[in-house]
Amino acid sequence: MAQRDGQQCARPTLFDVAKCAGVSIATVSYALNGRPGVGEETRRRVLDLAKEMGFRPNRLARGLRLGRAHVLGLLIADIANPTYTEIAAAVVNEAAVAGYQVFLSHAGVHGELQRQQVETLLDQRCAGLIFTSVVEEDRALLEQIHAAGVPIVQVIRRICRIHADFVGTDEEAAGYAAATHLLELGHRCLAMAAGPRTSSASRLRAQGVRRALAGAGVEMPARWSVEGDLTVCAGYALARRVLARAPLPTAMICGNDVMALGAMDAMVDAGLRIPEDIAVVGYDDMAFASSRLIQLTTVHSPHAEMGKHAVRRLMERIEDPELPVQEILVKEHLAVRRTSGNALCGASISPYPAEPEEIRSR
Amino acid sequence: MAQRDGQQCARPTLFDVAKCAGVSIATVSYALNGRPGVGEETRRRVLDLAKEMGFRPNRLARGLRLGRAHVLGLLIADIANPTYTEIAAAVVNEAAVAGYQVFLSHAGVHGELQRQQVETLLDQRCAGLIFTSVVEEDRALLEQIHAAGVPIVQVIRRICRIHADFVGTDEEAAGYAAATHLLELGHRCLAMAAGPRTSSASRLRAQGVRRALAGAGVEMPARWSVEGDLTVCAGYALARRVLARAPLPTAMICGNDVMALGAMDAMVDAGLRIPEDIAVVGYDDMAFASSRLIQLTTVHSPHAEMGKHAVRRLMERIEDPELPVQEILVKEHLAVRRTSGNALCGASISPYPAEPEEIRSR
DNA sequence: GCGGCTTATTTAAACGTTTCAATTTCGAGG
């Protein structure tokens, strides 16, 4: 039994509170959950007592009884990628607002490990799952999850014709904007180091680039259109390959900022100046992109907002599983910086606050 | 009842399997858990059937019964910081190996939000908690968790005299090594933009720097020793302050790489060349640090290894709560690059593989 | 004073495990 006052007992249960309050367990449960049918005076007494005793509901028991835990699963392919961590942060925060905890899974893309993690997530009776980078091969898995009655939201990447909501940006438009920007600067020799074809986002972006080029009547030789993983190393290798022999392009669009970083390294190695000899555009606007030493022109997409939307949508669907599948697009924009010729002039585009923040000397 | 063969039923339980196998629930449980006292023939039959039916144990039920879930809580102050995400990745992976899932909490440092998240974590009956950035104010919270019988591992930062293991690096030695490196290069005018004093790691590092200086008989004017948050903005503001008036230091040690990035921006703004006019040393060796455009000299600490150790230690302690408190130090090392004068010569320190990886042209 | 109605409260059954204790089975030894 819970000893009253002084030290609260280790972990009082409904039973303990009920005993102390001299009522039944059911009454305590009803009172704590704010359900009707409990006398005003009783309710107050129970609430006060529960607080005093430090009662906290056991979420396992609740989940077991309800057949569903107040828990979400977040699947991230690559946690080292800032894009995903920004989303993760937003997801965790927004979930907390709704009283949900988030299981983090870091299992790459479409493998045995991923399948295993998903199984475990289902074993935990997650109320919903958020996938940050599905590939076509995951279709069967997603369908199985849907069959199990667990709603899914896809973020950034997606597979089509599947019963799952999607939150992302208009990647095609982003690619179009990036290419158009370079075309307007007068570039006619564009290269593209795209992300993997398996990513719907990368595919669409490349598509947008091609549409812009076609519109301007500009051709991109096959040798300049390469694709690889979204890593520094891949960016380096791809750029090296493109720059291996003349003629050289005057601009390069990269699958993301990290690839751009690698590509720029290859350009430096090749003795090229950026942006005088070659312009570079990235994607994601990672933290380092706005650094003075880099100043990478890139497409900024609001990842935090995407994470937030993903959770909200999941909440809606958990509430009402019959909702029609929805596609939520958030607005992205091109951040023009030095690597496409926009030399930093003045503090107008400085990432730093005008007034220095608090500084403590010692 | 579970229909056999063909489509497995939604989610068979022990009961369903038992019914199909014609044995009791208890037998199935014993068989699946590999406990003794089950006939060999029965065991095989049950195992096969469970697999065929797609049985998966309900982790909520198990956790409820056991009074403890196979779940860890990971508290990260700032998920945007790559240091922490590297740790997170390792933690999630290593936990998976042990059959544990990881709850991710992103609740800053010592606030109402953090307390709330911890409470929820305890409500979920986490078997253990990993804290990545405790501050002294968290002491009461950690003690409360310990009192609740939930083991804790502190990573990177720590508070002393508390019943919790610690995994980190020898920060004092790292600070000493960084400063010694600069002293050996002939620098005598060193500045330091340290991380916040509330971080044990930052404190120790600063201490190591001072020890090195004292050993060399070098003085660091108070005006050159500043501290701030581990952000780009803080780095910029601090460096700006130090560089505001002559005399200027010839080298600056920063609290981490991100701060160094900001500080270098301030140096560029001040018309200084790196490393000719001023050398810079960071800490963490984040992804961008080795980029050709940056080549930041920095202290590389093996975060993944730390995450792994943290989980392993937690497992040991969950196994045997009576273990004496342990302090695990992993080795870090100084990566000397351009910003301290080590110009990149040849591919000897290139971060890229010699052979280009697979490239697909299209 | 008593059915009938509303409101407050309780009883008890789930949810799916694990595990102690009790029961059955079966072969060996007497």
Added chain:
DNA sequence: CCTCGAAATTGAAACGTTTAAATAAGCCGC
């Protein structure tokens, strides 16, 4: 043939909730 003991198996309680259904308690009008 009977008994004993080990091994296999089962029954049932427990973990801490939620909730449908049953019960108790008021209260009104006739």
